[in-house]
Amino acid sequence: MSTIKACIFDLDGVIVDTAVYHYKAWKRLANELGFDFTEHDNEQLKGVSRVRSLEIILQIGGITKTPAEQEELATRKNNWYVDMINQMTPAEILPGAKEFLETCRAAGIKTALGSASKNSGTILNKINMAGLFDAIIDGNHVSKAKPDPEVFLKGAEAVGVTPAECVVFEDAIAGVEAAINGGMKVVGIGSPDVLGRANLVVSGLDKMTLEKLGKL
Ligand code: B16
Numbered sequence: 001m002s003t004i005k006a007c008i009f010d011l012d013g014v015i016v017d018t019a020v021y022h023y024k025a026w027k028r029l030a031n032e033l034g035f036d037f038t039e040h041d042n043e044q045l046k047g048v049s050r051v052r053s054l055e056i057i058l059q060i061g062g063i064t065k066t067p068a069e070q071e072e073l074a075t076r077k078n079n080w081y082v083d084m085i086n087q088m089t090p091a092e093i094l095p096g097a098k099e100f101l102e103t104c105r106a107a108g109i110k111t112a113l114g115s116a117s118k119n120s121g122t123i124l125n126k127i128n129m130a131g132l133f134d135a136i137i138d139g140n141h142v143s144k145a146k147p148d149p150e151v152f153l154k155g156a157e158a159v160g161v162t163p164a165e166c167v168v169f170e171d172a173i174a175g176v177e178a179a180i181n182g183g184m185k186v187v188g189i190g191s192p193d194v195l196g197r198a199n200l201v202v203s204g205l206d207k208m209t210l211e212k213l214g215k216l
């Protein structure tokens, strides 16, 4: 019998692939600043906060900006990003994500979102999945970014379970580390080469079952 009482899901890379929109918006900003930003560079931004993402991009371009300029740049990027996510539809839900959440809920397992994004509410509304989470903890609720476990610990607390009773689903190394740092089990979504520290790695939530959950 599994002791798992809650599943906490990262958003980008687990429920939807918003990384493509983040990439387009950051690339546009980099181009306006006079340098290129490749898809390879974009890998460094997955699971990383908006402020930290901008710092990485400015480093890539070899550019220094004042804190006020940085705030303006992050806002400019976010406005383009929000324009794109406002066009999202349920067709963009990653394979198996909705079904696995429904399976968990039907089995009495609590569900929570644990995302770095400050736009998670907009995205969940656009894909009609907000009602599938018992708690939503995102970038608006935390002060410490992954690999700090704050976002996941708040998720566990919000659904009334202990960290040891939680499984986190994450596509980013920093997120896997955050779950481990919080004393939680973690399922990596992606490649075992990258997410090797996870208890289990699957290619997507379509490959996840209650049986696999019970064996963690
Ligand atoms: P926002 P996750 C993360 O989402 C993204 O992976 C990361 O690329 C992004 O910078 C971060 O959210 C902040 O997003 O600008 O919307 O606040 O993977 O933690 O769900």
Ligand code: MG
Residues within 6 Å of the ligand: 010, 011, 012, 013, 014, 046, 047, 170, 171, 172, 175
């Ligand atoms: Mg992610």
